[in-house]
Amino acid sequence: MTQPSSDDRDIVWFDIDNTLYSASAKISHAMGERIHDYFVGLGLGEEEASELHLHYYTQYGLALRGLTRHHDVDPLDFDKKCDGSLPLESMISFNPQHRKLFEDIDKTKYRVWGLTNAYKPHAERVLRILGLLDLVEGIVYCDYTIPNFVCKPEPEYYHMAMKKAGLTDPSKCYFVDDNRKNVDTAKELGWGHCVHFCEKGIENVEGGRIKEIDDERDPGAVDNDVALVTTLEDLRSVWPEIFKTP
Numbered sequence: 001m002t003q004p005s006s007d008d009r010d011i012v013w014f015d016i017d018n019t020l021y022s023a024s025a026k027i028s029h030a031m032g033e034r035i036h037d038y039f040v041g042l043g044l045g046e047e048e049a050s051e052l053h054l055h056y057y058t059q060y061g062l063a064l065r066g067l068t069r070h071h072d073v074d075p076l077d078f079d080k081k082c083d084g085s086l087p088l089e090s091m092i093s094f095n096p097q098h099r100k101l102f103e104d105i106d107k108t109k110y111r112v113w114g115l116t117n118a119y120k121p122h123a124e125r126v127l128r129i130l131g132l133l134d135l136v137e138g139i140v141y142c143d144y145t146i147p148n149f150v151c152k153p154e155p156e157y158y159h160m161a162m163k164k165a166g167l168t169d170p171s172k173c174y175f176v177d178d179n180r181k182n183v184d185t186a187k188e189l190g191w192g193h194c195v196h197f198c199e200k201g202i203e204n205v206e207g208g209r210i211k212e213i214d215d216e217r218d219p220g221a222v223d224n225d226v227a228l229v230t231t232l233e234d235l236r237s238v239w240p241e242i243f244k245t246p
């Protein structure tokens with residue numbers, strides 16, 4: 001349930017994919033293969049599909065946004081064939097430590113929300129499998145039903161998130177995401193407590209390409225003091241104030 005906007009608690013925003021579960025689950029690999037097959041299904045050759053997949057991901061943040069803009073693809077069909085067909089139940093599982101982490105957040109002062117670039121069914125499915133769905137007050141997701149929907153790291157997405165949660169002061173936002181660009185944008189927008197979840201050395205698929213996760217920044221990136229964690233448990237020391245004291 002969305003709290004009324006008079007709620008002045010801070011919000012702890014969690015990215016979902018590759019943040020609430022490890023990239024070692026290889027869900028990005030399975031997702032990348034499905035998206036590739038989707039491009040091929042549009043009549044593109046293997047090579048062309050691969051190039052365009054990367055191009056759209058780089059240009060628009062999500063391959064799907066290029067597909068809807070240039071190929072008249074139905075986002076709900078894409079969702080069914082890509083995210084919806086992932087055998088998530090055999091790839092990720094309930095993590096009691098993460099559930100305890102979420103339970104230990106002091107809800108009298110902090111609200112917990114999801115902030116994902118996936119569509120709602122996938123986000124809820126992941127949270128349900130992980131045993132976290134009931135501990136999240138709301139989820140801000142990419143709304144595939146809206147033409148030209150926005151996503152991270154576009155500033156509009158963060159503004160929309162705050163509006164949806166009824167929060168006006170960005171300094172009251174805590175945010176953790178495995179994508180550094182997403183974190184950097186939050187920081188630029190004045191989000192108060194930004195953390196990069198970085199599983200250095202683990203393979204991840206982005207835009208259809210396998211890449212080892214690293215903590216390198218893009219050339220010219222501003223040094224912005226974002227904290228790096230390698231496990232969610234580290235949040236207890238980075239954000240000690242959000243947890244209940246025993």
Ligand SMILES: [Mg+2]
Nearest residue numbers: 015017018178
């Ligand atoms: Mg992520």
